[in-house]
Amino acid sequence: MITSVEHRFGPYGGQYVPETLMPALAELEAAWLDASRDPEFTTRLDELLRDYAGRATPLYLAERLSEVGGRPIYLKREDLLHTGAHKINNALGQALLAKRMGKRRVIAETGAGQHGVATATACALLDIECVVYMGTEDMRRQKPNVERMGLLGATVEPVEAGSRTLKEACSAAIRDWVTNVATTHYVLGTAAGPAPYPAIVRDLQRVIGEETRAQILEKEGRLPQRVIACVGGGSNAIGIFTPFTADVEVELIGVEAAGEGLETGRHGAPLTAGNRPGVLHGAYEPIMQDDDGQILEAHSISAGLDYPGVGPEHAWLRDTGRARYEAISDRDALAALQRVAKLEGIIPALESSHALAWALANGGSELDVVCLSGRGDKDLAQVLEMIARDGGA
Amino acid sequence: MTGTVTGVERIAAAFADSGKRAALMPYLMGGFPDLATSRAIGEAYADAGADLVELGIPFSDPLADGPVIHAAATSALAADATVDGVLDVGAALAERLPVVIMCYANIVYARGFETFVDALREHGVSGLIVPDLPLEEAPVLLELCDERGIALVPLVAPTTPDERLRRIGAGARGFLYTVSVTGTTGERGALVDVEAILRRAAAATVVPVALGFGIATPEQAAAAADAGAAGVIVGSRLVRAASEAADPVAEVHALVAAMAAALR
Ligand SMILES: Cc1ncc(COP(=O)(O)O)c(C=O)c1O
Numbered sequence: 001m002i003t004s005v006e007h008r009f010g011p012y013g014g015q016y017v018p019e020t021l022m023p024a025l026a027e028l029e030a031a032w033l034d035a036s037r038d039p040e041f042t043t044r045l046d047e048l049l050r051d052y053a054g055r056a057t058p059l060y061l062a063e064r065l066s067e068v069g070g071r072p073i074y075l076k077r078e079d080l081l082h083t084g085a086h087k088i089n090n091a092l093g094q095a096l097l098a099k100r101m102g103k104r105r106v107i108a109e110t111g112a113g114q115h116g117v118a119t120a121t122a123c124a125l126l127d128i129e130c131v132v133y134m135g136t137e138d139m140r141r142q143k144p145n146v147e148r149m150g151l152l153g154a155t156v157e158p159v160e161a162g163s164r165t166l167k168e169a170c171s172a173a174i175r176d177w178v179t180n181v182a183t184t185h186y187v188l189g190t191a192a193g194p195a196p197y198p199a200i201v202r203d204l205q206r207v208i209g210e211e212t213r214a215q216i217l218e219k220e221g222r223l224p225q226r227v228i229a230c231v232g233g234g235s236n237a238i239g240i241f242t243p244f245t246a247d248v249e250v251e252l253i254g255v256e257a258a259g260e261g262l263e264t265g266r267h268g269a270p271l272t273a274g275n276r277p278g279v280l281h282g283a284y285e286p287i288m289q290d291d292d293g294q295i296l297e298a299h300s301i302s303a304g305l306d307y308p309g310v311g312p313e314h315a316w317l318r319d320t321g322r323a324r325y326e327a328i329s330d331r332d333a334l335a336a337l338q339r340v341a342k343l344e345g346i347i348p349a350l351e352s353s354h355a356l357a358w359a360l361a362n363g364g365s366e367l368d369v370v371c372l373s374g375r376g377d378k379d380l381a382q383v384l385e386m387i388a389r390d391g392g393a
Numbered sequence: 394m395t396g397t398v399t400g401v402e403r404i405a406a407a408f409a410d411s412g413k414r415a416a417l418m419p420y421l422m423g424g425f426p427d428l429a430t431s432r433a434i435g436e437a438y439a440d441a442g443a444d445l446v447e448l449g450i451p452f453s454d455p456l457a458d459g460p461v462i463h464a465a466a467t468s469a470l471a472a473d474a475t476v477d478g479v480l481d482v483g484a485a486l487a488e489r490l491p492v493v494i495m496c497y498a499n500i501v502y503a504r505g506f507e508t509f510v511d512a513l514r515e516h517g518v519s520g521l522i523v524p525d526l527p528l529e530e531a532p533v534l535l536e537l538c539d540e541r542g543i544a545l546v547p548l549v550a551p552t553t554p555d556e557r558l559r560r561i562g563a564g565a566r567g568f569l570y571t572v573s574v575t576g577t578t579g580e581r582g583a584l585v586d587v588e589a590i591l592r593r594a595a596a597a598t599v600v601p602v603a604l605g606f607g608i609a610t611p612e613q614a615a616a617a618a619d620a621g622a623a624g625v626i627v628g629s630r631l632v633r634a635a636s637e638a639a640d641p642v643a644e645v646h647a648l649v650a651a652m653a654a655a656l657r
Contacts, residue, residue: 016498016525018457020550020575023557161467167454174456179576181552279499279525280454292476293503294453 005029005199010319012312015194016279017174024181029196031101036203041100048092052125053082055089055207059215059369064343070363074224075346075372076212076240085349085374086208086236087118091187093204095122098185105129105184109173111138111166111232112304112351113145114374115189120154122187130154133172135164138303145378163297166232166307170281190233191311194282198238198311205239212369213243220367226251229371230355231271231325232304234311236373245322251365254314255358257300258327268298268305271318271325280309301330301386302350302379328354328361334386336360337376349374350383399542400519403491404567407444408601408623413656415618416444418603419649420495420628422465423448423482424474425635430642431469432482434635437646439489442653446486447522447626450479450496457524459579461629465636476500480516487517493546493567495522501534510537520544520567528561535564544568549594551575551586562597568624569598572606573617579629581607588620595621611655618656627652 007013015025035041049055057077066073078086091108098106106128110116116132123130132149136158139146149156157176161168170193177186191201209227216224227244229237231254244250256269267273270286280287280295288296288308300306317323328336333350336357341347348356352373359370376383408416419438423431435446451466451474458466476496483492494513501509501523513521521543526534531545538545544567549558552575562569571594573587587604594602603624604617614625631645638644 014530015527016530017527018524018550019527019548019561020457020552020572022527022529023552023554161463162453171454171456175459175577178457181575276503278502279497281456282525284502287499289499289503291503293499293501294470295499 003033005032005196007195009313009316012277012283012285012315013195013198014284015282016284017194017282018178020178021181025194025196027101031097032196032200035097035100041096045093045096049089049207053088053092054080056211057081059212059219061219062344065340068343069360071365072367073359074216074369076208076369077372078208078236079346079348079352079372079375083114083118083121084377085114085118086205086239087115087189088121089207089239090189090201090204090235091115091118091122094185094187095119095126095128098128098187099126101185103183103185105131105180106187107131107133107173107176107184108187108189109133109166109169110189111169111306112302112349113138113142113149113378114304116154116156117145117148117152119187120149120152123154124152131157131176133157133159133169133176135159135166135169137164138166138169141303141382142378143381165303167295167298174281190235191238191313192233192281192283192285192309198283198313201235202238202242202313205235206242208236208239208371209241209243212240216369223247223250224367224369225365226253226368228253228255228355228359228368230255230305230351230373231310231314232307232351234314236371238311238313240371241317241323252317252323253358254323254325255354256325256327257302257305257354258329259299261329262327266299267327268300268307269327270308270310271314272327277315283312285309285312285315301333302354304349304351305354326358328357332357332361334383337383347376348372349376350379400491401542401544401566403519404445404493404544407491408568411444413653415622415656416624417442417614417649417653417656418445418447418624418626419443419631420447420449420626422462422469422632422635423450423479424469424472425451425465425632426468427472428474428478428482432485433642434645435482435486436489437642438649439486441646441649443490443649445491445493447493447495448479448483448486450476450494450500452497452500455497457577459577459629461633462578465632480512483518484516491519492517493520493522494518495524498523498526506534506537510541510543513543514541518543520546522546522548522570524548528564538566546570548572551590555593558593558597562594565598565600568601568603569594571602571604573604574607576606578606580609584608584613584616587617591621611651614652615655625656
């Protein structure tokens with residue numbers, strides 16, 4: 001019987017949190033192990049994912065994109081899920097777990113607002129109090145999502161510190177948890193943070209890859225040559241990668257945010273840029289930092305990729321050579337968003353547009369799957385503003 | 394300092410020879426508002442009767458800290474405080490009283506454990522507190538500190554279960570930092586249940602038990618001593634004085650002197 005989840009992925013991961021939280025992490029791990037082998041829990045989660053969130057999502061052969069790309073390109077349509085992104089897979093699972101643990105209150109951090117909306121949604125459904133921490137810069141960039149969270153009954157706590165983006169929102173959520181740990185569950189939104197989060201979030205997101213693997217076998221009678229996903233903290237990517245990791249012939253490609261360019265230092269690509277590992281938000285992982293160990297501000301056009309760290313399992317997949325990491329600039333992601341909108345009638349999220357941009361720019365494959373992690377509605381105002389300013393693609 | 398007295402011994406002496414009901418251990422944010430003033434504030438702590446100083450290295454993402462210390466760290470970094478600069482402040486203060494460095498794990502990782510601990514020793518630092526390095530992640534650093542006679546001081550919280558508390562207490566060096574509340578650093582109106590918290594901590598260790606988080610007034614310091622604390626840590630109140638007072642050095646001197654008097 002499994003009695004623990006992975007705490008380390010090679011040298012990465014661990015639990016670097018104030019002592020106050022250590023018992024809560026142990027409680028969470030035990031509750032997760034118990035829930036994940038309880039058919040009542042797993043059946044309920046599967047039902048919600050199917051009937052409420054809209055799983056399974058289609059694996060769609062994007063014909064015009066394929067024509068341009070010179071090989072079949074399939075899109076895994078997480079954008080079609082309720083609330084518009086893969087984040088709902090994790091939020092429903094963790095909210096259900098919170099309820100099972102008897103927690104009356106849930107907190108979350110959000111960058112793009114997708115995880116915040118997903119958590120607010122799950123909490124409305126399950127009647128749990130919900131507080132979402134969000135940097136004020138992200139509140140500006142992702143205004144519709146702030147409004148959505150309000151309608152759903154969640155409280156959005158503006159975070160003014162530092163760059164006023166995801167890193168600070170995450171720090172503020174952890175501080176809240178330190179104070180309210182007795183009543184509160186922290187729904188971390190990506191496959192990062194202290195153990196057991198990277199393993200829990202991966203296991204709640206691996207449904208993406210499980211469906212994809214079955215669907216591509218059915219449609220093409222073979223596995224894809226490449227699976228491509230964007231990487232912020234890494235949850236949609238680890239979700240789609242995991243069921244393929246044993247298929248050594250399948251290339252796994254994670255696409256980080258190159259922002260204004262890796263050479264400028266203004267990016268969100270610690271894996272691609274080869275940043276030194278260190279401790280951020282409870283885990284040892286590659287992070288953007290200065291010589292003294294102060295965490296640097298990330299930069300990306302996309303709020304969901306605007307993060308100076310990355311999930312520990314991705315760092316290990318990189319080091320072991322099982323996955324490869326690349327980076328796409330703000331400009332190329334914006335261009336890909338517009339291209340895919342016109343080619344396919346799909347407006348992808350700016351995050352997902354990084355994966356699409358990499359696929360558009362890199363042939364040399366016979367069959368690709370791209371994880372379309374979310375839809376771009378939330379990005380409209382920002383995208384239109386940038387197109388007006390820079391003339392667009 | 395002569396090279397023969399270790400940091401661990403120096404901390405033990407600070408508790409034994411405080412001449413108070415509990416040792417007074419004020420916290421200082423290094424480099425706040427700037428390096429020179431933070432050194433002067435530390436000197437004022439010593440002049441006013443502090444027995445040990447806890448010297449914080451500012452960090453960009455201090456997860457265990459409330460708004461006052463977080464803001465001080467941010468502003469120290471904006472004023473270009475560096476790890477070396479703060480360690481130099483530590484070296485100056487170590488001439489007067491034992492210095493325990495408080496910093497987050499990434500500061501230690503960034504230098505490398507061994508280089509960092511060597512630097513502590515070279516600067517005459519007696520101990521180290523890393524609030525986000527819990528028991529499970531601490532063994533390597535503990536061994537390096539032990540080899541150099543530097544006390545790696547662990548924290549325990551009200552949420553720490555008994556069995557875990559015993560394991561942490563057994564590995565404690567210098568003192569056991571007992572967090573008075575479930576929460577981040579910051580001033581609080583009253584100390585709640587600290588007698589039970591302190592009794593539980595004292596039963597788990599042979600080193601002195603110090604109480605911290607939320608102690609802001611001479612009355613609270615005295616109450617902590619009455620409740621059984623062997624050391625009293627005062628943080629946010631003094632950092633707030635450093636940020637608000639017209640003459641921060643005079644203000645912290647008065648505050649620390651009042652607390653020292655309350656403990657005599
Ligand atoms: C649509 C979408 N894709 C991707 C991400 C990045 O997160 P992760 O790397 O955890 O999948 C986000 C985060 O907000 C998102 O909203």
